[in-house]
Amino acid sequence: MNPTSLAAAMSGAQIASTQMALAAKMVRMNADAAASVAKLIDSAQQNMQQLANATAGVGQNVDRSV
Secondary structure, eight states, X not given: OOHHHHHHHHHHHXXXXXXXXXXXXXXXXXXXXXXXXXXHHHHXXXXXXXXXXXXXXXXXXXXXXX
């Protein structure tokens, strides 16, 4: 094997390793973003349930004459 092809193979392996590391980081970032969205939706559902449990007359006796 000549030195040029050996150098090209080593360079290709290094590039592939870098691409794999970047791909893994992107997958982790995507998973973190999905988890954040799931937490946001869960919080919104909990807030809606708290509002749904409020009594029917809340907010009806507001003084609007001012």
